[in-house]
Amino acid sequence: MRGKFLKVAVVATATAMLATACGGGGSNDETAGKSGGTLRVYNAEPAFLTPSGGDDEPSLYVIRQLYRGLVKYNAQTSAVENDLAESVESTDQKLWTIKLKSGYTFDNGEPVNADAFIRSWNFAAYSPNAQNNGYFMKRIAGIKDVQSTDPDGDGPEKAPEPKAKELAGLKKVDDLTFTVELEAPFSGFPTTIGYPGFFPMAEACVADIAKCNETPIGNGPYKIDGNWQHNVAINLVRSDSWKGDAGKPDRIEYRIFADVDAGYAAFQGGELDVMYTVPPARYKEAKATYGDRMFELAGDSFTYVGFPLYMDEFKDKKVRQALSLAIDRQSIIDAVFDGRFAPASSFVAPSFEGARPDVCKYCQKDVEKAKQLLAEAGGWPAGKKLTLWANAGAGHDQWLQAVGDQIKAALNIDYELKVNLQFAEYLETADKKKFTGPFRLGWGPDYPFMETFLYPLYGTGAGSNNSGYSNAQFDELMKAGDSAASMQAAIPSYQQAEDILGEELPVIPMWWRKEAAIYSENVDQFVWNAVADADYGATSLKQN
Amino acid sequence: MGRYVIRRLLQFIPTVLGTMFLLHYMTSLAIQFSGNPVRALFGDRTPPPALLEAITERLGYGDPCLSQKGNWCIGLFGDRLQSVFFHFDFGINLRQREVTDLVADALPFTLKLLVIAILFEAVVGIAAGVLAGLRGGSFTDYLVKISTVFIISVPIFVLGVVVREFVGVKFGNVLRGQDWIPDVISTGMFSPGFKPDYPFASLIIPGMVLGAVSLATTARLTRTSIMENIRADYVRTAKAKGLTNKRVIGVHTLRNSLIPVITFLGVDIGAAMAGAVVTETIFNVPGIGRLVTMSARTGESSVVVGVVTMLVLVVLVANLLVDLLYAVLDPRIRYE
Numbered sequence: 002m003r004g005k006f007l008k009v010a011v012v013a014t015a016t017a018m019l020a021t022a023c024g025g026g027g028s029n030d031e032t033a034g035k036s037g038g039t040l041r042v043y044n045a046e047p048a049f050l051t052p053s054g055g056d057d058e059p060s061l062y063v064i065r066q067l068y069r070g071l072v073k074y075n076a077q078t079s080a081v082e083n084d085l086a087e088s089v090e091s092t093d094q095k096l097w098t099i100k101l102k103s104g105y106t107f108d109n110g111e112p113v114n115a116d117a118f119i120r121s122w123n124f125a126a127y128s129p130n131a132q133n134n135g136y137f138m139k140r141i142a143g144i145k146d147v148q149s150t151d152p153d154g155d156g157p158e159k160a161p162e163p164k165a166k167e168l169a170g171l172k173k174v175d176d177l178t179f180t181v182e183l184e185a186p187f188s189g190f191p192t193t194i195g196y197p198g199f200f201p202m203a204e205a206c207v208a209d210i211a212k213c214n215e216t217p218i219g220n221g222p223y224k225i226d227g228n229w230q231h232n233v234a235i236n237l238v239r240s241d242s243w244k245g246d247a248g249k250p251d252r253i254e255y256r257i258f259a260d261v262d263a264g265y266a267a268f269q270g271g272e273l274d275v276m277y278t279v280p281p282a283r284y285k286e287a288k289a290t291y292g293d294r295m296f297e298l299a300g301d302s303f304t305y306v307g308f309p310l311y312m313d314e315f316k317d318k319k320v321r322q323a324l325s326l327a328i329d330r331q332s333i334i335d336a337v338f339d340g341r342f343a344p345a346s347s348f349v350a351p352s353f354e355g356a357r358p359d360v361c362k363y364c365q366k367d368v369e370k371a372k373q374l375l376a377e378a379g380g381w382p383a384g385k386k387l388t389l390w391a392n393a394g395a396g397h398d399q400w401l402q403a404v405g406d407q408i409k410a411a412l413n414i415d416y417e418l419k420v421n422l423q424f425a426e427y428l429e430t431a432d433k434k435k436f437t438g439p440f441r442l443g444w445g446p447d448y449p450f451m452e453t454f455l456y457p458l459y460g461t462g463a464g465s466n467n468s469g470y471s472n473a474q475f476d477e478l479m480k481a482g483d484s485a486a487s488m489q490a491a492i493p494s495y496q497q498a499e500d501i502l503g504e505e506l507p508v509i510p511m512w513w514r515k516e517a518a519i520y521s522e523n524v525d526q527f528v529w530n531a532v533a534d535a536d537y538g539a540t541s542l543k544q545n
Numbered sequence: 546m547g548r549y550v551i552r553r554l555l556q557f558i559p560t561v562l563g564t565m566f567l568l569h570y571m572t573s574l575a576i577q578f579s580g581n582p583v584r585a586l587f588g589d590r591t592p593p594p595a596l597l598e599a600i601t602e603r604l605g606y607g608d609p610c611l612s613q614k615g616n617w618c619i620g621l622f623g624d625r626l627q628s629v630f631f632h633f634d635f636g637i638n639l640r641q642r643e644v645t646d647l648v649a650d651a652l653p654f655t656l657k658l659l660v661i662a663i664l665f666e667a668v669v670g671i672a673a674g675v676l677a678g679l680r681g682g683s684f685t686d687y688l689v690k691i692s693t694v695f696i697i698s699v700p701i702f703v704l705g706v707v708v709r710e711f712v713g714v715k716f717g718n719v720l721r722g723q724d725w726i727p728d729v730i731s732t733g734m735f736s737p738g739f740k741p742d743y744p745f746a747s748l749i750i751p752g753m754v755l756g757a758v759s760l761a762t763t764a765r766l767t768r769t770s771i772m773e774n775i776r777a778d779y780v781r782t783a784k785a786k787g788l789t790n791k792r793v794i795g796v797h798t799l800r801n802s803l804i805p806v807i808t809f810l811g812v813d814i815g816a817a818m819a820g821a822v823v824t825e826t827i828f829n830v831p832g833i834g835r836l837v838t839m840s841a842r843t844g845e846s847s848v849v850v851g852v853v854t855m856l857v858l859v860v861l862v863a864n865l866l867v868d869l870l871y872a873v874l875d876p877r878i879r880y881e
Contacts, residue, residue: 046839048586048640056587128595131603131641133586135596148595211641231642231650232831234741256741259839262706263829266737269714271721425844426580432591444589457590464591 038251040524042537043264043276046232046257050217050225051210052200053125053132058534061197062277063235063255066538067219068200069245071099071118072191076539079352079449079531081192081488084245085113085201085220087177089194094186094484101177106242107203108224115179117201117220123147123167124207125198134198137447140190142182143169186484188491189450195532196448222248222538232257248538274521274542277535281396284517285339291519296529299343301350302514303444303454306389306404307468308507309436314385319378321506322363324439326371327411328404330364330512337400341517345510348502349454350446352531355492360503361510368411375412387416388438392427397441431467439509442467449532450488451495455479459507470507546872549880553865557858564857565629565850566622572846573618576611582639582844605636605847625850636847638840644851647836655821655832657745661752662817666760667810673760674767674806675799681772689768693761701820705754705827712750713737713828738829751828755820759813766809770802777801804874811867815860 047060055064071086083089087100105113124130126138128148138144146165170182183190193199201220206213216228222245223237230236235255239248256273258264261280265287268276279287279295288295308315315321330344343351347360375381389405391397398420405416419438422430430436444465446453456479457463461471475498482494518535520527528539576582583601584592592600601607610618628634635644677689696704717735720726733743740747774780775798783797821834829835833852840848872878 128599131596131600133600136587136590136592139593148593148599230741231647232835257831258738258829259831259835260826260829263709263738263827266709266714267740267829270717270737272732272736272740423579423585423844425582425585426578428584428588428591429580432584442589447590464593465589467591 038542039254040250040252040537040540040542041254041256041272041274042535043268043273043278044235044255044257045261046259047229047235049133049214050229050235051132051206051214052121052197052202053130053134053210054214055197056133056136058277059257061533062535062537063237064197064200064217065221065533065536066223066237066248066253067217067221067225068197069221069243070195070197070200071101072195074195074449074530074532076528076530076536079354081195081449084195086194089191091190094188094190094486095183097181097183097190098174099179099181103177104244105220107201107206107218107220108240108242109203109205109218110242111203111205111218112176113201113220114176115173116176117203118199119167119171119173119179120204120207121200121202122171124202124210126168127166128163130210137193137196137198138168140183140185140187140193141168141170142184143167144184185480187452188483188485188488189448189452192450192488193448222246223253226252230257232259249541250537253537268519268521271521274523275518275527275535275537275540276520277516277518279517279519281338281341284341287517287519294520294522294524296516296518296520296527298516298529298531299351300514300516301352301446302516303345303348303350304342304441304511304514305345305444305508306439306441306511307436308439308509309434309468310507311434311469312437314382315439317378318505319374320381321509323371323375323378323412324408325361325363325506325509326365326367326374327408328509328511329366329407333400333403333407334512337403341515342512343515345512348458348499348510349451349495350513353446353449353451353454354488355451355496357496357499360499361506362503363506364510366407366411371411381412381414387414388419389416390422390427390430390436390438390440391418391420392424392441393421394423401441434467434469436467440467446532451492451499452479452482455495455498455502459502468507470505472501472505475501546880550865550869553868557861560861561854561857562626565626565854568850568853569622569625569846570617572844572849573611573616573621575844576606576846577614577616579844581606581611585843586639604639604641629851629854635851638845638848639843644848647848648833648852648855651831651833651836654739654744654748654830655818655825655834657748658752658755658821658825658830658832659814659817661748662756662759662820663810663814664756665753666756666763666813670760670763671767671803671806673764675771675794677764678768678771678802679775679794686768689764693764696757696761701754701758702823702827704757705751705824708750708754709737709827738827739831748830751824751830754828755817755824758820759809759816762813763806763809766806767802770805771798774798774802800874804871807870807874808867811863811870814863815856818856818859 044062045059047055047063048057049055049060050063052064052068055061069084071084071089072081073084075082085102085105087102089097089099091097101115107113122138125132125134126144126147128135143165147163147168149161149163171179173179203218206218217225222240222243224240226236226238234257237253239251261278264276265280265283267273308321334340334342334344346358346364347356349356389401391401398418401418408414409416444458457465459466459470459475460479461476478494478498482491485491485494523542525541525543528536530536581601583597583604583606608621610616610621637643638647673689677686680686713735714737717737720731720735729743729746733746734749736747780793780797783793821832822837825832825834826838837852872880
């Protein structure tokens with residue numbers, strides 16, 4: 002029988018070898034990592050590869066290499082630099098005139114002219130097109146006329162067709178010039194248009210958006226090689242039609258992972274050159290293993306604990322200050338997050354122009370002062386529990402519990418956690434202002450301008466103002482900043498507005514996420530853009 | 546035979562409808578209780594109501610019954626059945642892609658994985674079972690018994706992660722450091738997960754992991770069955786007739802011993818599909834299993850309903866085929 006077993010084993014191995022040989026036959030050496038010009042990067046499955054649709058991280062990483070917009074951001078300073086725009090100017094911060102550089106084309110030969118931008122922006126804004134980035138067109142005049150709401154809420158009637166098909170605020174002057182009229186003056190407008198939602202789209206792309214999503218027609222330094230291989234890979238190659246600064250790698254291969262741990266295993270196995278994120282549980286290990294090949298930067302992703310100001314308990318700012326003073330942010334970051342965050346003491350990301358540390362005077366732990374402030378406010382209602390809210394399934398309960406424990410230890414306020422709502426329902430609760438206690442939420446900037454951290458979160462009636470904060474003086478200062486003569490001139494007003502927040506504390510600033518990216522030994526120079534994050538086109542490989 | 550098949554096929558209808566309704570009800574309940582998944586797409590940015598509504602409507606979450614807790618959403622179910630059976634339209638996911646496209650993309654990967662898994666468990670499992678069964682109490686017997694207990698007692702999600710970390714990453718890195726080993730082995734087969742450059746080689750290890758648990762069962766089943774049959778009268782007769790050992794074992798014993806094993810393998814296709822949900826996620830195989838995981842995470846009801854319904858059909862068909870195969874293997878069984 003022994004002989005028989007061997008035979009079976011030999012046959013089985015031979016079959017396996019044969020099978021592997023067949024499978025491997027189709028590949029070439031290009032992906033072995035040594036041919037120099039191919040950058041292999043980690044990515045999750047993008048939602049969309051069209052500028053009007055993609056608003057999530059994995060989509061943006063690809064779109065930013067396929068498409069280019071009017072302006073780009075300086076990698077270090079995040080300052081706005083013209084890219085396809087010759088100039089972006091305005092005298093009153095309301096009517097902006099945009100002149101384009103000539104000679105740029107899409108991959109299909111269509112010119113990148115004023116129409117390309119107007120077409121793209123109109124397409125995104127028109128609500129029946131259901132494009133995620135319609136959100137970003139909200140400042141342009143006429144936005145209300147291209148979006149329509151269902152008259153009976155969720156009822157049987159369908160939303161009527163919007164009044165207009167195009168944004169009234171966009172006007173073509175000549176082939177390379179167009180004007181944008183905003184609903185209200187906004188000095189930071191030039192910083193907003195570097196966001197991929199404002200990138201141009203070809204006529205052929207808008208005509209068949211589904212096809213353009215599978216095989217993008219870009220205008221940037223790279224073009225797609227083949228199609229979007231859903232859930233597997235997206236391969237980009239140099240585009241011949243691009244006239245600007247060429248990208249460094251000849252080819253960028255985005256490998257798509259459903260699970261960041263699987264991506265990390267692939268990185269460890271030498272299959273990836275860059276991972277823009279590290280699985281939280283492996284952070285310490287990655288830092289120890291890759292050392293100087295780990296790039297870290299205190300980012301601009303903000304976590305805060307908001308107060309439901311519509312509840313009586315939180316109306317007195319002294320209560321809010323006391324609660325903030327009871328929290329030792331650094332100890333939570335060290336204990337729960339292995340130091341993957343940086344404590345926040347202000348409301349605007351530290352990397353932003355005009356940001357200052359310690360705007361919040363109540364963001365360092367000081368139990369004595371906290372007790373005193375709470376006593377001045379008349380104390381906490383006896384027997385009432387403080388309900389702390391977070392969404393389920395994202396690991397927030399752990400740190401929120403630490404926050405609760407610290408508050409209890411410092412101020413003797415009993416707390417309970419309410420962490421059972423899924424993200425969707427949690428956000429709906431936020432939209433409806435139904436929280437019954439301090440709630441965790443986050444915020445990421447849409448453009449590198451102080452305003453993005455201020456008005457949307459704290460402006461009266463602003464979209465993401467989930468605390469229901471309203472302060473006339475704050476609104477005034479925001480308006481003054483918006484209509485200031487230039488971006489620099491706007492900063493003092495915004496800083497004063499931020500100072501008000503630092504005193505009134507409508508939310509407790511918690512921390513900024515530290516971005517951590519790792520790259521392989523094949524990478525010569527890794528470039529991280531302060532606004533656009535990992536810049537694959539600018540990242541160079543070691544040539545041998 | 547023909548009537549039997551038709552009867553079985555007719556039984557498919559209530560099974561499929563029942564499954565679809567259960568899935569429909571569960572996913573609707575999930576939306577009713579955990580909120581509109583479209584809102585979660587926007588995260589911290591509160592979308593303008595008009596935009597939210599337009600996208601919700603486009604993605605098929607606009608039915609008002611989805612905001613009434615406990616509502617059965619019969620109307621929505623009717624619409625769903627209508628579009629599935631009359632237009633072969635399974636709906637779209639949150640990214641506005643057709644579910645049928647998603648499945649068409651994912652299916653080849655899962656099929657390859659399943660073929661590898663089933664082949665692996667059949668070939669290795671039966672071989673081990675035969676070896677152990679023929680010599681009960683021998684060293685091989687104990688080896689097979691003990692090693693299968695080990696495999697059975699490790700859940701597949703543990704086995705998968707351990708194999709990925711130690712075989713794919715650690716051992717694979719050693720192999721990749723050796724120049725004499727061909728790429729297809731070092732970067733293909735021993736890759737820590739699926740790799741588009743080696744679409745077949747990189748699936749071998751995930752397939753083996755997927756097949757491993759059932760392999761243990763197959764081996765033990767074969768072993769017991771062989772042990773029983775080897776003492777049967779007809780085997781003794783065959784031996785007494787002076788037939789070669791090869792023929793006695795290969796034809797008389799093995800063929801009869803394989804009946805329960807074949808049944809098990811057939812039923813196991815269904816179980817392997819379920820295992821694929823875990824294995825594919827761990828090894829990043831872009832197949833059906835990973836699709837189900839991802840859509841369950843984001844609450845994409847149309848994908849869950851569509852894909853799981855298709856899986857149910859696969860299991861039903863596989864079971865039917867196994868039952869028919871039964872008659873082929875065992876002449877005593879007749880379907881009237």
